[in-house]
Amino acid sequence: MTFLRAGGVLALLLAVARAADPRPLPDWPAVEAETLQHFQAIVRMDTSDPPGGEKPVADYLREVLTAEGIEVKVFALDPNRPNVVARLRGTGKKPPLLLMAHTDTVNIDPKKWTHPPFSAHREDGFIYGRGTVDDKDNVAINLMTMLLLKRSGVPLDRDVIFLAEAGEEGSVQFGIEFMVEKHFDEIAAEFCLAEGGGVRRTGGKVQYGSVQTTEKIPNRLRLVARGVAGHGSVPLRSNAVVHLAKAIAAVADWRTEMRLNETTRAFFERLAAISPPEEAVRYQSILQGDESGAAQEYFAVNVPFYNSMIRTSISPNIITGGYRVNVIPSEVEATLDVRALPDEDMAAFLEQMTKVINDPAIEIQRAPGHSRPGAPPSRLNTEAFEAIEAGIRRHYGVITLPTMSTGATDMAYLRQKGIQCFGIGPMIDSEDGPRGFGAHSDQERILEEALHLFLKFNWDVVLDLAAARP
Incomplete structure (x- = not known):
């Protein structure tokens, strides 16, 4: 077979594969505009922890999700610190998939910010504000993923659950601890996607994707x-x-x-x-x-x-x-x-x-203080890790590195209950942290390009894991 004929056969096979792919193709320019609207809206809400006051974001999420006809429940130990659980129901052929993100942020010293910390200021392709990479990016992306799933009507083999939790930044008694101890049935799943990973870019070149599969205690x-x-x-x-x-x-x-x-x-x-x-x-x-x-x-x-x-x-x-x-x-x-x-x-x-x-x-x-429970690392030989790895290769063109976080996330509580959890995140410039633009910094920011690419990646991973197979 000549190279030309081989190339033609390959193109035909790819075309057949795409035609057989049941996943819908969103109108991405319109979706990006909507994503930016929701993202800026929740970044502009001060949910600093301490003192903790996630209710404005929780109310916003509940209203947006309910307006789309998505099943929503709210659970709160403190009425000012609610947790939002949204669910799209599948056939039950497979156990649920949980999408988790926290609505609180660390607190701020406003005198140290060039742009107001709750302005969601846009400049030179970046969005500035507290929570832009920890963790309101994941909140907005999971919100948009739920909206797109509902609008597309794609059949699901799994329930897809979105947990927008309070208190991750040091007040877990109001968030994940409360949900696991009192309402675990509402969030029980086979797999969970949450914060803790990301895609590393250095000098403008993407290096690798990082997926958090375990963490130190x-x-x-x-x-x-x-x-x-x-x-x-x-x-x-x-x-x-x-x-x-x-x-x-x-x-x-x-x-x-x-x-x-x-x-x-x-x-x-x-x-x-x-x-x-x-x-x-x-x-x-x-x-x-x-x-x-x-x-x-x-x-x-x-x-x-x-x-x-x-x-x-x-x-x-x-x-x-x-x-x-x-x-x-x-x-x-x-x-x-x-x-x-x-x-x-x-x-x-x-x-x-x-x-x-x-x-x-x-x-x-x-010494007293909140710790996290110990649990075995999430397994690499799972459908979820394979889907994430494929998504990183598809959207970023790089290798995936499973990573143990030296910090702490709320996935530890879920791993202890047997849920296989994987931390993902947007593309981050490695230079940003040392220059003071990273998570918990005084100039926290995210690339708009990275936010939108993260949604496309998340969308494909969720479809790979939850969409019904023909």
């Missing part, structure tokens, strides 16, 4: 040092400040065990395949155990995110104690942010930490 620990109080003019070997300083140095220098799971192993394997040789060697070394420790040390200095991905990490972040310069305090303390690997045995870890500190003047305590 936050733990807050206190080191409490006790000694004899006295006059500062007479130094004491029992000085609690000195003992605490040595303990902090000991845990900061402690290289905790390196351990890979299915997600992080796949991450470094795939990263090695697309990296320059000198970088690929380091990733291969990690995969082989890095006996010399050279690759781990390189990460600790140059790529601390990778270093945190391969171990339970410890960051001493708060020190308190003392009240006069001439008084030796009898008690001082430090608070540690410990991010544990999903399979970490914390009781055994604390025993190890006690040995590392090796000082009877130091007591290790668990």
Whole structure:
């Protein structure tokens, strides 16, 4: 067969495949205009947490969804902090698909913003505002996906559920904790798509797609040092400040065990395949155990995110104690942010930490504060991961890296209940974070192009997972 004939056959096969594809083709210019309208509307609503007040966004979503004839329910522990659940019903041939996003944002210091934080200001192809990439982008995209599914009338083999939750940014008792404990039947699903991933672009070139398939577990620990109080003019070997300083140095220098799971192993394997040789060697070394420790040390200095991905990490972040310069305090303390690997045995870890500190003047305590439950990573050999991977390849033309988040998301609560959860997100310029334009920053922003491309990607993934097969 000649190349010309082969090309003709291939074109014919593609045309037949497209003709047989039951998925509808939205009017994307009109959809993009509507997406922008909804996105700007919810970014302009101040839902900072603290203090927390997601009701304006919840009311907006309920009104828009109800107007389209979509089934909507509202659940609230606090009437000012409601959770919205919308459902499109399928045949029940497959278990439901859950689309989740949170309507609250971290709070702001308005003096530090060039553009008002709730203006949704558009400039040079960007939209500025608190929540533009955490997480009102996912809220708007999931809203539009539900609207498009309803309008298209595409038959579904699964129910598609949209959960717009409150309280993710530190008040989970009003959001995911409340929904899982009191209303889990309303959101139970086989798969969940939520925040935590994205598509990385550097220097204008797309590098790879990242899908969060597991996350580290936050733990807050206190080191409490006790000694004899006295006059500062007479130094004491029992000085609690000195003992605490040595303990902090000991845990900061402690290289905790390196351990890979299915997600992080796949991450470094795939990263090695697309990296320059000198970088690929380091990733291969990690995969082989890095006996010399050279690759781990390189990460600790140059790529601390990778270093945190391969171990339970410890960051001493708060020190308190003392009240006069001439008084030796009898008690001082430090608070540690410990991010544990999903399979970490914390009781055994604390025993190890006690040995590392090796000082009877130091007591290790668990500090109060919301954590997340531990759960096994979501599996890669699932229909959902394959659909996401295919969507990233289709829309961005790059490889997919399964990723373990070093931060925390509300997917941990769902994974503990057996739901396979995957964190996705829009295209982000890697330069934005260091320049102060990333999530939680004072100039948070998103590319308009990225927002619209994210919807097309999300739409295709949801259709791949939920649309009825002919």
